[in-house]
Amino acid sequence: MKNTIICRCADITLEDINNLLSSGVTEIEEIKRFTRLGMGPCQGRTCMQLIQRIVANHNGVSIDQIKMHTSRPPVTGVKLNQISRGARNDNES
Amino acid sequence: MIMKANIVIVGGGVSGCAIAYNLAKKGVKDIIVLDKSYLTSGATGRCGAGVRQQWGTEMNCRIAKASIEFFEGANEELQYDGDIEFKQEGYLLVASTEKENKQFEKNVELQNKVGIDSRKITLEEAKEIVPYLNTEKLIGAAFCPTDGHLNPFLLTDAYFKAAKRLGVKFYMNQEVTDIEVIDGKVNKVITNDFEIETDVVVNAAGGYSKDVGEMVGVDIPVFSENHEILVTEPIEKTQGPMVMSFSLNIYCQQTPHGSFIMGRGDKEKTPGYNIESTWKFLDRMADTVVGLLPPIGNLRVVRQWGGLYNITPDKQPIYGKCEVEGFYLAVGFSGHGFMFAPMTGLLIAEQILGEENTIDISKLSIDRFKKGELYLEPSVV
Numbered sequence: 001m002k003n004t005i006i007c008r009c010a011d012i013t014l015e016d017i018n019n020l021l022s023s024g025v026t027e028i029e030e031i032k033r034f035t036r037l038g039m040g041p042c043q044g045r046t047c048m049q050l051i052q053r054i055v056a057n058h059n060g061v062s063i064d065q066i067k068m069h070t071s072r073p074p075v076t077g078v079k080l081n082q083i084s085r086g087a088r089n090d091n092e093s
Numbered sequence: 094m095i096m097k098a099n100i101v102i103v104g105g106g107v108s109g110c111a112i113a114y115n116l117a118k119k120g121v122k123d124i125i126v127l128d129k130s131y132l133t134s135g136a137t138g139r140c141g142a143g144v145r146q147q148w149g150t151e152m153n154c155r156i157a158k159a160s161i162e163f164f165e166g167a168n169e170e171l172q173y174d175g176d177i178e179f180k181q182e183g184y185l186l187v188a189s190t191e192k193e194n195k196q197f198e199k200n201v202e203l204q205n206k207v208g209i210d211s212r213k214i215t216l217e218e219a220k221e222i223v224p225y226l227n228t229e230k231l232i233g234a235a236f237c238p239t240d241g242h243l244n245p246f247l248l249t250d251a252y253f254k255a256a257k258r259l260g261v262k263f264y265m266n267q268e269v270t271d272i273e274v275i276d277g278k279v280n281k282v283i284t285n286d287f288e289i290e291t292d293v294v295v296n297a298a299g300g301y302s303k304d305v306g307e308m309v310g311v312d313i314p315v316f317s318e319n320h321e322i323l324v325t326e327p328i329e330k331t332q333g334p335m336v337m338s339f340s341l342n343i344y345c346q347q348t349p350h351g352s353f354i355m356g357r358g359d360k361e362k363t364p365g366y367n368i369e370s371t372w373k374f375l376d377r378m379a380d381t382v383v384g385l386l387p388p389i390g391n392l393r394v395v396r397q398w399g400g401l402y403n404i405t406p407d408k409q410p411i412y413g414k415c416e417v418e419g420f421y422l423a424v425g426f427s428g429h430g431f432m433f434a435p436m437t438g439l440l441i442a443e444q445i446l447g448e449e450n451t452i453d454i455s456k457l458s459i460d461r462f463k464k465g466e467l468y469l470e471p472s473v474v
Contacts, residue, residue, distance in 0.1 A: 029134070043395060072370060074394055083379035
């Protein structure tokens, strides 16, 4: 479990998650906040389904009963320079 | 189900957890903390994670200074099994108008008077602290080296665990739907699943504090407003202090983890509970930060979000008793509840137990609005 990486952006292992779950944490949103899981460049697009299954198994419920984390914009990483230039173009037109 | 408690705290943010911890530490038993969602789900978990002492009112300065002193030893005091990620590399405040620059002078004088180690500095000195700062549109600056950054989730977790060890009970996903008052006294807290008989209720409900006040018929002069933030991908350590300007409407800091967190206010927002992310924020934030800190423009935004400021007319918190007996307020932090949490916890616990307050907060009671004795905090983004 030590060598099983669940969140590749933040290097969170299965062991890290199991430790949190056994300490009483029950929600994905909490795991995210304590470990930065899902907060990296991929924004949970690789790890969220894995973590959903792990939490479901731990809580002994089916996967559709586990609330996913909130998806937040932007969809993919965008440089601040590009946004700033875009905003200026919008203002000029 | 009917339960009993000595004290019920509404709100599982950092303020509620700090109040619970301080009460339990002073020996109070049967304390219950309620939150309608998970721990830190409200404003605490959505804040900019900065902690500063550079304020413009004496009360804010004193509370902030004592809170910073607490953070310095918080891991030990709370016997935390993690690290709250406290970093003291200062807040660099920059002024782009004469008015703001003059305000900094006044503020620094006040801050020095209460023992805060802030100072007015030149733009050359500012550039020594943050070499890539674009000083073109700037006039002056102020710096306080002991201000900094702290992880809101982990500080709350530290308070939560310490309070739990002292016997405090936490019920998450329990929304308070009503509070019963009999003969002007708090009697019972009703949630979606149970009822708790109690003589003391603390309103630490952050963005929802006005609603909780209405449950006991107290009209709290606060409103809530969405303030947005974004965070970039992490990079190697580049920037020590928080860079902040009230006139330019920006704060921007690199966290110990490497990402840059930045935010700004929006005067055109309508009060309410909407915390959606907007394009307008992203556009303006990007434009402001690229102008002031040009190299940051090369970083990618990975996420943006919003959270509620709970704002009072003078931008200072409301602390303590009100006309309903047993109902205590720890509300209206106006965007700085996280950084004041250690003192909020201590001061409210002292008030509830009838002890003399470590800092005299009589000026921060709700009565000040009726009397019209307001001391406006000028330095808020």
